Amino acid sequence: MFIDTAHVDPPTSATPSAEPPSRAFLSDHRALRRDEFWRGVPAYAKVSAEEFRTHTFQNKHTVTNPRQLQETLGALAPEGFYADLEAALAHAPMALRISPYLLGLIDWSDPLRDPIRTQFLPLRSQQEPDHPMLQFDSLHEQEDSPVPGLTHRYRDKALFLPQLSCPVYCRFCTRSYAVGSDAPGVAKLALKTSLARWEQAFTYIANQPDLEDIVISGGDSYNLKADHLQLIGERLLKMPNIRRIRYATKGLCVLPQKILSDHAWTDALTRVVELGRSLHKDVVVHTHFNHPAEITGITQDAMDVLVERGIHVRCQTVLQRTVNDDPATMTLLARRLSYVNIHPYYVYMHDMVPGVEDLRTPLSAAQSLEKHVRGATAGFNTPSFVLDAPGGGGKRDVHSPERYDSATGVSVFASPSVKPGKKFLYFDPLHALDEDHRQRWAIPAERRAMIDAALAD
Structure with missing residues (x-):
């Protein structure tokens, strides 16, 4: 007998309201978020759906440094988060740049484990030493470049x-x-x-x-x-x-x-x-x-x-x-x-x-x-x-x-x-x-x- 242990029912009206929205929409492939998720971010609390759905708003409010991030999130991030981020950026090859859309999708009740935060906001407490065989251009793209770019x-x-x-x-x-x-x-x-x-x-x-x-x-x-x-x-x-x-x-x-x-x-x-x-x-x-x-x-x-x-x-x-x-x-x-x-x-x-x-x-x-x-x-x-x-x-x-x-x-x-x-x-x-x-x-x-x-x- 086959028992489907992987299936999880899609969210319903009975879903507990205390459950973080980012988790509630991960139970079925057809359950796409259409709530105003960005309003949980203090800086975007009063932003209308019409404005949030424009590329001009997203570009204008894209976050590019820890100070700007703190102004956007306020007390939403846990204690020590911003210092941890700044320390990580000092040991990272990429500068910070993240859109309001992504910031709104992060589960700020558990940011240390959130998969979107993990990809765009590094934390020094989670970084590990590079492998000793690492090379900066590991794929050697520049070696196979007959003309620039x-x-x-x-x-x-x-x-x-x-x-x-x-x-x-x-x-x-x-x-x-x-x-x-x-x-x-x-x-x-x-x-x-x-x-x-x-x-x-x-x-x-x-x-x-x-x-x-x-x-x-x-x-x-x-x-x-x-x-x-x-x-x-x-x-x-x-x-x-x-x-x-x-x-x-x-x-x-x-x-x-x-x-x-x-x-x-x-x-x-x-x-x-x-x-x-x-x-x-x-x-x-x-x-x-x-x-x-x-x-x-x-x-x-x-x-x-x-x-x-x-x-x-x-x-x-x-x-x-x-x-x-x-x-x-x-x-x-x-x-x-x-x-x-x-x-x-x-x-x-x-x-x-x-x-x-x-x-x-x-x-x-x-x-x-x-x-x-x-x-x-x-x-x-x-x-x-x-x-x-x-x-x-x-x-x-x-x-x-x-x-x-x-x-x-x-x-x-x-x-x-x-x-x-x-x-x-x-x-x-x-x-x-x-x-x-x-x-x-x-x-x-x-x-x-x-x-x-x-x-x-």
């Missing part, structure tokens, strides 16, 4: 970075070597928004007949001006070799109001999609949600606009410890994304990024989660669990290492279609290892021995 690693695909700002700053950003303002002790790669620099990229792309697929990222394509968004899309689509373009943005997760109120931007995106359709070419949006609580009724309203305009959206999730590393949360995320017409595409192993070791999971966690998620919904709405191999090996299925030693935390991957003959190493976080192996990683000679043993096999 363009990474060409795969034969038929390239990554174009027209600008390096975002509507919010995720503290776990894999491109923290360049995105955002300089952090304490961190001088970042400078890539100014420049039409001249873009022309270099266009010229290179046009002269690579094997290139068919361009990802327009950053930064975040949300922060492109409407005319620039359209210019880039049209230039690429009119190249005979280009068959597909993807606009990459975190925006649908952190500021869905832009789709609803920035009509010039949404119309520009629509025109590029329609041009692609007329040329029989593919134009899609790639976005990024990590937790079911990030998907609200406002998300659904924004997606309804895109669906009506024939714009397809896929999601690339990052696997994060305490955020989505359990089967129930990851399954709910996949189903809720599907419900609002966002196709779950990838779940990435967390990149080895400075300052966020507390968020990384071992490879074994991804392997286990994939088994639980597969079969929970339709195959085309089931994400692939992948690892972007450090050193430029590209995306590898988490079940495909040449060797994986969960005791030392070393996994070895090959990438014959990207860089044949090379081996790529990923390292589990030290907190996932036993004490003896954590001590071995502190000793350079032992470190080398563990790596050599992995490569020898």
